[in-house]
Structures are given as structure tokens and as C-alpha cells.
Amino acid sequence: MKVGFVTPRYGPEIMGGAESAARMLAEHLQARDGVEVEVFTTCALDHLTWKDELPPGVGELNGVRVRRFPSRAGRSAAFYGLDGRLRLAPREASLQEAERWVQLNGPVVPALVDALTRSDLDVVCFYPYLYYPTVRAIGRVPMPAVLHPAAHDEPALYLPVFGRTFASADALCYHTEAERRLVQQVYPETAATPQLVLGLGVATPPPARRPGGEVLGLGDRPYLVSVGRVDEHKGSVMLARFFAAYKERHPGPLALALVGPVAAEVPAHSDVVVTGVLDEQDKRDVVADALVAVSPSALESFSLVVLEAWTLGVPVMVNGTCGPTREHCEHAGGGLWFTSYEEFEVGLERLLADPGLRRTLGQAGRAYVDRHYRWPVLIDRYLAFLEGVLARGKGRRGSSERADQLARGRRAQALA
Amino acid sequence: MVEERLVAEPEGDHAQELVRRVMAEVHQEAARRRVEGGLQASELAELDELFARHAPVGAKGQRLADVLRHVDARSFVDPVVPVASKKAGGSALKRSIRSATQWYVGFVAHQVSQFAAAVSRALHVVDGELQAIHRELELVAPGPAPVLDLAGTHRVDGWWVAPVLAALDGVPGRVLHGGCGDGWLVEALGQRGCDAYGVDPRVDERTSRVDVRAEDVAEHLRGLAPASLGGVVLSGVLDGMAPAQRHQALEAALAALEEGGLLAIQAATPAAWDRPEAPGEVDLAPGRPLRTVGWEALCRRLEVAAEVREGPAGMDLLVLARARGQGAR
Numbered sequence: 005m006k007v008g009f010v011t012p013r014y015g016p017e018i019m020g021g022a023e024s025a026a027r028m029l030a031e032h033l034q035a036r037d038g039v040e041v042e043v044f045t046t047c048a049l050d051h052l053t054w055k056d057e058l059p060p061g062v063g064e065l066n067g068v069r070v071r072r073f074p075s076r077a078g079r080s081a082a083f084y085g086l087d088g089r090l091r092l093a094p095r096e097a098s099l100q101e102a103e104r105w106v107q108l109n110g111p112v113v114p115a116l117v118d119a120l121t122r123s124d125l126d127v128v129c130f131y132p133y134l135y136y137p138t139v140r141a142i143g144r145v146p147m148p149a150v151l152h153p154a155a156h157d158e159p160a161l162y163l164p165v166f167g168r169t170f171a172s173a174d175a176l177c178y179h180t181e182a183e184r185r186l187v188q189q190v191y192p193e194t195a196a197t198p199q200l201v202l203g204l205g206v207a208t209p210p211p212a213r214r215p216g217g218e219v220l221g222l223g224d225r226p227y228l229v230s231v232g233r234v235d236e237h238k239g240s241v242m243l244a245r246f247f248a249a250y251k252e253r254h255p256g257p258l259a260l261a262l263v264g265p266v267a268a269e270v271p272a273h274s275d276v277v278v279t280g281v282l283d284e285q286d287k288r289d290v291v292a293d294a295l296v297a298v299s300p301s302a303l304e305s306f307s308l309v310v311l312e313a314w315t316l317g318v319p320v321m322v323n324g325t326c327g328p329t330r331e332h333c334e335h336a337g338g339g340l341w342f343t344s345y346e347e348f349e350v351g352l353e354r355l356l357a358d359p360g361l362r363r364t365l366g367q368a369g370r371a372y373v374d375r376h377y378r379w380p381v382l383i384d385r386y387l388a389f390l391e392g393v394l395a396r397g398k399g400r401r402g403s404s405e406r407a408d409q410l411a412r413g414r415r416a417q418a419l420a
Numbered sequence: 421m422v423e424e425r426l427v428a429e430p431e432g433d434h435a436q437e438l439v440r441r442v443m444a445e446v447h448q449e450a451a452r453r454r455v456e457g458g459l460q461a462s463e464l465a466e467l468d469e470l471f472a473r474h475a476p477v478g479a480k481g482q483r484l485a486d487v488l489r490h491v492d493a494r495s496f497v498d499p500v501v502p503v504a505s506k507k508a509g510g511s512a513l514k515r516s517i518r519s520a521t522q523w524y525v526g527f528v529a530h531q532v533s534q535f536a537a538a539v540s541r542a543l544h545v546v547d548g549e550l551q552a553i554h555r556e557l558e559l560v561a562p563g564p565a566p567v568l569d570l571a572g573t574h575r576v577d578g579w580w581v582a583p584v585l586a587a588l589d590g591v592p593g594r595v596l597h598g599g600c601g602d603g604w605l606v607e608a609l610g611q612r613g614c615d616a617y618g619v620d621p622r623v624d625e626r627t628s629r630v631d632v633r634a635e636d637v638a639e640h641l642r643g644l645a646p647a648s649l650g651g652v653v654l655s656g657v658l659d660g661m662a663p664a665q666r667h668q669a670l671e672a673a674l675a676a677l678e679e680g681g682l683l684a685i686q687a688a689t690p691a692a693w694d695r696p697e698a699p700g701e702v703d704l705a706p707g708r709p710l711r712t713v714g715w716e717a718l719c720r721r722l723e724v725a726a727e728v729r730e731g732p733a734g735m736d737l738l739v740l741a742r743a744r745g746q747g748a749r
Binding site: 156157158181184185188192193195196198199200201203236237239241242245246249253301302303325326327333334335336337338339340341342343344345346347349350351354361364365367368375376385388389392396 | 433434435436437438439442443445446447449450451453454458459463464466467468470471473474475476489594596610615617625626627629631633634635640643644645648649676
């Protein structure tokens with residue numbers, strides 16, 4: 005089976021959740037007998053500019069064939085004005101405005117779309133829903149198209165241009181049930197589309213090398229850890245501020261480590277350590293010795309960092325408004341969540357005061373990962389799913405005409 | 421015969437319960453602290469605003485009271501403009517501008533804050549009234565109906581399965597099995613070359629090898645696009661629904677079918693529900709199962725020609741109906 009992946013950025017340098025997910029899935033799929041994976045992507049590394057930084061052409065990365073196309077345009081300066089206006093009431097945007105939003109957001113790569121439509125792929129997987137390559141190609145490709153939306157509850161999801169994107173998919177693959185419910189709530193016409201809740205695999209962590217406190221320069225002090233891009237959008241600033249308020253009311257040795265590339269300035273605090281990017285071993289050591297791993301982001305479609313903490317037996321605290329991470333906690337019994345400062349404070353007090361509770365939650369989280377999120381199991385399920393998509397062929401739902409027909413039906417139903 | 425959870429998670433059950441219990445205690449204690457005002461109001465407002473800044477767009481799952489908390493946090497407009505600057509002399513310049521305009525800014529900010537506070541108060545009143553209505557509605561609204569297999573025929577050799585499989589041959593589109601259990605019928609349909617998926621609130625979709633979803637069947641039917649399916653099979657789904665729920669679910673199922681599509685309903689008979697071994701769920705269900713004549717009357721009311729067959733043990737029955745398409749109804 006020849007499987008294509010379309011993603012706006014691709015490579016080990018990319019920290020974006022959806023792009024990393026696409027790469028992991030592509031590489032694990034390629035390792036299976038009888039599967040050939042080819043990636044269609046751009047030369048960009050930065051999702052804010054889509055500037056061409058990698059050479060165009062065909063290459064290979066970890067056994068996967070990668071075809072890179074230069075962008076005709078990256079993200080336009082005009083994007084921000086339009087985005088700011090449309091995000092206030094995205095459902096009210098006209099189709100033309102939404103189309104323009106996609107164009108200005110970039111990366112504009114018509115050559116990628118053309119090459120894809122001429123390729124000999126058996127099935128093509130688009131990852132995520134949000135960008136030009138997916139929006140422009142999914143309704144045009146002659147082979148069955150699988151959409152991995154990697155959607156979270158953000159204003160863009162409600163822009164009318166994406167109704168056609170979702171309706172054009174021959175099949176959908178989600179990270180979590182929460183993501184599926186969200187997409188189905190916004191685009192009910194996806195309800196009957198073949199779909200799978202897959203998630204992502206978590207690798208077995210390497211053995212410990214040195215204490216996490218040593219890596220952080222904290223010695224024996226207890227600490228919380230938050231792994232991921234240090235960014236206001238990811239909740240890092242909020243977490244740092246919540247932690248500072250907590251420390252004012254609970255003086256003591258507790259520290260907070262923010263681990264990941266720094267994209268936002270965090271208010272300085274003597275108990276907050278911002279490490280920047282750590283190598284995998286150091287990251288593992290830091291997480292393994294943390295009392296609690298905190299995921300403050302409200303906008304996650306899966307959150308590997310939560311699952312990685314669980315593989316190390318560390319309980320988590322997550323943002324309660326983030327459907328996927330909260331779903332993980334509820335299903336696994338591996339963590340608590342907060343929707344206000346008080347809940348953060350009380351939840352943290354409970355976890356810090358009770359080693360037995362931390363141990364029980366950490367172990368439950370690890371068992372949950374072992375049951376559902378190990379690569380061999382996931383790839384078996386994904387391959388069976390792709391075989392089904394292939395057997396079904398390019399469905400009637402796959403055509404733009406059908407997508408429009410469904411949309412018209414919905415509108416008629418709503419009017420009635 | 422009633423399956424609580426088709427794919428149990430034994431190792432996680434204890435922890436799930438523990439997390440539920442701890443979170444209930446956390447909510448209670450957090451609410452108490454908010455009322456008692458442990459934090460300065462301005463600091464609390466700042467923390468609430470920080471939390472709300474990147475909260476998701478959709479309001480589903482969020483109570484109006486929670487959203488209003490964030491409105492409250494944002495209703496105060498700070499007239500004291502920050503003066504920090506990275507440029508030399510910038511702070512002094514900003515400070516002098518602030519001093520010069522303080523009265524005007526303060527005047528405007530005060531009025532905007534008052535307006536926002538008034539709107540927020542009004543919304544709190546609306547929230548209070550909505551909660552009261554919600555409490556009253558809960559008393560009269562039927563709850564979700566359970567998916568039940570009282571006749572023990574939800575399996576591939578069940579008496580009604582062969583005629584349904586035969587009737588589904590050649591239907592013009594995907595087939596939905598509502599009350600699909602672990603996906604046994606979806607799998608059987610797949611083996612016959614029929615494209616099918618299933619919906620059942622009891623399943624764990626992360627462990628299934630076929631397309632099944634953990635969802636309320638009635639809700640799923642309501643969300644379907646018109647004429648998007650070739651067949652709908654409902655087994656053990658409609659039995660315990662209240663009459664209005666059942667009627668609405670059937671209308672939604674028929675609307676979702678393409679012209680010539682098949683609607684197949686397997687349902688328990690009243691006799692199955694009256695047996696002493698029937699589980700407690702039947703007593704708590706919003707409605708009661710229909711007899712053969714009841715199904716016939718319901719199909720007439722829905723203006724759909726149907727055939728009703730009773731099972732050999734008299735414990736369940738099968739209703740088969742063909743959709744006439746959107747234009748025909």
C-alpha cells in the first residue's frame with residue numbers, strides 16, 4: 005500500500021503537535037512490510053512565516069521519502085488584521101473571507117497540490133485541517149483522502165471554508181473522543197463518515213541517568229514540571245502566575261520547571277526554572293523526578309507530554325477546559341484538572357500532601373498508556389483502518405459536489 | 421444481559437473512581453475558598469482573566485456560571501496605564517502622559533467598568549433563572565434510554581439478523597448500527613462487503629478494530645445529514661424511550677436515509693420487560709416497549725410502510741421499513 009502524508013511542515017526540528025504526530029505516524033507506518041510512505045510538505049520550519057528554509061526536492065528522512073515544495077507565499081502581514089476581525093465571530097464570516105483567511109495564512113503551495121493530484125498514491129492522509137495544502141487538495145485528489153484534523157476548539161475551526169474540507173474527507177482519524185465530539189458538533193455532516201479514534205503512540209522511556217533536580221540545578225528540592233513550548237497560548241504564563249500565587253500562600257522549597265523552547269517571556273520568579281530545550285535523556289530525568297507534571301494548555305488535540313509523564317509514573321494536572329487532556333485524566337484515572345486558580349491550589353495541595361494518591365494516579369496513567377497508546381497496537385489499528393478506506397475506494401462523500409450537496413441538505417433542514 | 425461497559429478497564433476503575441471523588445472534593449473546597457475570599461479581589465480577577473484568555477471557543481460543557489466568572493474578571497477596566505518601557509526615558513514620558521490624562525482615562529474607565537458590571541449582574545440574574553428552569557425541566561424531561569438486550573438476541577445468530585443482512589444487500593450507502601455493542605454486526609456487515617459503522621454509549625472506541633463510536637444513539641441520529649445513509653439498524657435502542665423521544669429518533673433515522681434505504685428495528689416486547697429476571701434499568705427507563713400493533717400504528721403515523729415480525733420466543737420483534745427519500749415524505 006502506498007500511503008501519502010500531507011503536512012505543512014515536516015522534520016525533527018518541528019515541535020508542532022500535529023506535524024510531529026504526522027512524522028511519527030509516517031515513520032512507524034513505513035516500518036511495516038508492504039507499506040510505502042511518501043510525505044508531501046513545504047520547505048518551511050517556521051509556522052509564523054512559512055519561510056523556505058529547507059531545500060526543495062525529494063529526500064529521505066528515517067526511511068520515509070519526503071518531497072518538499074517551495075511556497076509561493078508564506079503568512080501575509082494582512083493575515084493578522086483579517087484573523088483578528090474574523091475570530092470575533094468566525095461563524096459569521098463569509099465563505100470568501102474564510103477562503104482569503106486560508107490564503108493569507110499560508111503556506112501557499114499550489115505545486116504541492118498539483119503533484120499530489122498526479123501522484124500514484126493509494127491513499128493520502130492530510131494533517132492537520134487548518135492550512136492551505138489540506139484545504140486546497142483534499143477535494144481534488146483522485147485517491148481516497150483521510151483527514152487527521154488535529155482540531156481543538158479555536159475560532160478558525162468555525163470558519164465556513166472548513167465545512168467543505170471536513171465533508172470532502174473520505175475518512176477521519178482523530179486523536180481523542182473529545183476531538184471527534186468537537187468536530188461532529190461543529191460539522192454534523194461528518195457523523196456518517198468512516199472514522200477512527202487512534203491517538204498517538206508513546207515510546208518506552210530510556211532508563212534514568214541522573215536525578216532531575218541535578219539537571220535543573222535544584223538539588224533535592226521538590227518540583228513540578230511542565231513540558232512543551234513555553235508560550236502564552238500554551239498556558240505557560242498563566243501557569244507561572246498561578247504558581248507564584250500558590251507560593252505566596254504556601255512558602256517552601258517547591259519549584260516549577262518549564263521545559264521546552266521559549267516563545268514567551270515568563271515573569272521572573274526565584275522558584276521558577278525555565279530550561280529551554282533539553283535533550284531526550286535530560287527531559288526524561290526531569291519529568292521522572294517531578295512530583296506532578298502540569299499541562300496548562302487549553303488547546304491540545306492529544307498531548308503527548310501527558311502520556312509521557314504517565315509512562316514514568318508521574319501524575320498530571322491539566323487545564324480542565326481542554327477536552328482531550330481532561331478526557332485522558334478521566335479515562336485513565338491518572339490526574340486532576342483545574343478550571344480556576346482555587347481548583348489549581350486545592351488540587352495541588354491534595355497531590356503534594358498525599359504520596360499514595362500521586363503513586364496511584366501515576367500507576368493508573370501508566371497502565372492506560374500501556375493499554376491504548378503503544379505503537380504496535382496503534383499501527384495495527386491504523387493499517388486495518390487504511391485498508392478499509394482503500395477497500396471502500398474514493399467515496400461519494402469524497403467529491404466536492406457531494407460535500408456541497410450535504411451542506412445544502414443541512415441548510416434546508418435548518419430552514420425547515 | 422445488560423452490559424454495563426463492554427470493554428472494562430479493570431486496572432483503571434479504582435483510579436477513575438478515586439479521581440472522581442478527589443475532583444468532587446476539589447470543586448467543593450475551591451468553591452468554598454472563592455466564597456470566603458481567600459485572595460484579594462483584584463488578584464483573583466487577574467488570575468481568572470489569565471485563565472480565560474486562551475480558553476476554548478465552544479461553550480459546550482461549560483456552565484454559564486463559569487463563563488460569567490470570566491466576564492466578571494474582565495469587567496474591571498484598569499485606568500492606571502502601565503508605564504514600563506525598554507527605551508531610555510520611555511517610562512518618564514509615559515508617566516507624564518499618564519499624569520496628564522489620568523482624570524479623563526479614569527472617568528471613561530469608570531463608566532465602562534460600571535456598564536460591564538451592570539451587564540454582568542443582568543447575566544447573573546439570567547443564569548439564576550435558567551438554573552431554576554433547568555431544575556424544573558429535569559423533573560419532567562425523560563432521561564436517556566438504556567440500550568438493552570433483554571431477548572439475548574444481539575448476536576450474529578440472533579433470529580432477526582439474517583433477514584436484516586439480506587434486506588441490507590445493495591442498500592445505497594453506509595449502514596449505521598445503533599446499539600452496536602462491540603461491533604459484532606458491523607463486522608458481519610463488513611464481511612458481506614457492506615460499509616457499516618456503529619454507535620453505542622457503552623463501547624470503548626479506542627480498543628475496537630471496527631468503526632464504532634461511544635455516543636448516545638438518539639443524539640447521533642439527530643446530528644446526521646439528510647440522505648447520508650443507506651441503512652439504519654437499531655437494536656435495543658428504542659425499547660425504553662419515552663414516546664416523544666422514540667418518535668423523534670425514528671424521524672431522524674428516516675430523514676438520514678437515502679431513497680430506498682432500509683430502516684430495521686429490533687426491539688423487546690412488553691413480555692420481555694415484564695419477566696422477573698429483567699434488570700432494574702427497565703424500571704428506570706423513561707418509556708415502555710411497544711407491542712406489534714403499537715409499532716404498526718407508529719409507522720402509520722410516520723407515513724412509512726413497514727413489516728413487523730415477532731421473534732420465535734415472543735421476547736422481541738423486528739420492524740423493517742424502506743425509506744421513500746426526502747421528497748416523498
